Amino acid sequence: MTIKLTDQQLDEFDREGWLYLPQVFDADEIAVLQAEAQRIFAMQRQEVFREKDGKTARTAFAAHTYNEAYRRLGRHPRLVGPVMQLLGGHVYMHQFKINAKAAFNGDVWQWHQDYGTWKRDDDMPEPRAMNIALFLEDVTEFNGALMFIPRSHKKGTLEAGHDLKTTSYPLWTIDEDTIRRLVAEGGIVAPKGPAGGIIMFHSNLVHGSPSNMSPFDRTIVYLSLCHVDNHIRRFQRADWIAHRDFTPIEPLADGCLKELAAAGTAAAE
């Protein structure tokens, strides 16, 4: 399976700021990633942030540096390929995270732009970087689906305040009047679909996600990929949050995860 975006998809991304592609990873691949995510969330290490309750995993950083399945996912051609196409060249991994949004206890991510943080905290020169995200469970209206404000990526980098209180993870968030204005123009969309689908979105697209009080987990893996020429200039955040290895990613073979799934099954038999 090779993902090559069509001209129509490229136009849509440019206009709306996001694209959703269903059924990109299959059930075997997802099963490996799910199992490994649970193992990672159970680890006591600095890369795993907890919710305000101090227990529930909120987000795990840099799993591609300490877990084989995620190492492969971080170099997977179905994720790295379309981003290279959109950013027009070689990319490196600026950030890698597994966001849990756990059943019952997964908390909100307030409205924000990712590039706002990358600019302010990391001095990334331009928004030539973006997220591509993979659903590890079905995303529904009940488990905290990601919400986008379409076309908001055309507004440049918006004013933001550093939110240190609302949730357990600090974030540059956008004020209510701005959100009201952007939503009046662009509305809100929340792409939903089965595990295995992917979403890619512009680094200036305003987004957030509500809390999850359903009994269903909603784990999403985010690769934040940046054009190699556009690497960050300031190193104030931990290097497992804002990476400093600007080596171009060489995508692996399409079967790299499938192979691991097969090996796991074989080992378990």
Add this chain to the structure above:
Amino acid sequence: MTIKLTDQQLDEFDREGWLYLPQVFDADEIAVLQAEAQRIFAMQRQEVFREKDGKTARTAFAAHTYNEAYRRLGRHPRLVGPVMQLLGGHVYMHQFKINAKAAFNGDVWQWHQDYGTWKRDDDMPEPRAMNIALFLEDVTEFNGALMFIPRSHKKGTLEAGHDLKTTSYPLWTIDEDTIRRLVAEGGIVAPKGPAGGIIMFHSNLVHGSPSNMSPFDRTIVYLSLCHVDNHIRRFQRADWIAHRDFTPIEPLADGCLKELAAAGTAAAE
């Protein structure tokens, strides 16, 4: 307009525990109620609870006792009528509230049964009481729609713990394992629709609602009506939360609110 539930609707209510009827109140009627709700939320009085931020209105109790529009709504035949039909006789107002679920700041209501509270706190003998709720704004997937677990009302009064921490209003909430089990059987539904629609649901139906981080308010008025024979026996909560006037409600004329809307318009001209 007279609302008389059909046999099919009565069956559905019995089986699923809830019913949604769109377009019960018109735009003029809703406009009056919306304007009055905002006036009430701005009042400094004990009946108006704030969210944890201490500012945003969360819920206003007993507005039918101090506001003319809500006095009429509390005796409106389109609300009182179908509940008398479902409960089989005269009813009194056990509780009356306007839940704000304000844009950006409206917080969750955790999973609970209303009768659980009425039983434990107020010693209401039987679940011969129920809610009928009116949407004052459009309810969408983004502004904190009420979620029901269909058929959960058949499980009786479930174990619950007194939650004094999660939100600013104390509530008897149901544990995660029970919710998981009920949802596995019945799923989750979140009826959505334009302002003016109504929802009625069994007092043992498990329900909750997520936070609202959209720029859209989601105000819902709840009448909790109880069969007069089934009035509460314990008076430990404030009488503006759990009422002690067990007089049967005599519904007003169907045009009672419309009339007020017309008078308001005339006065403003």
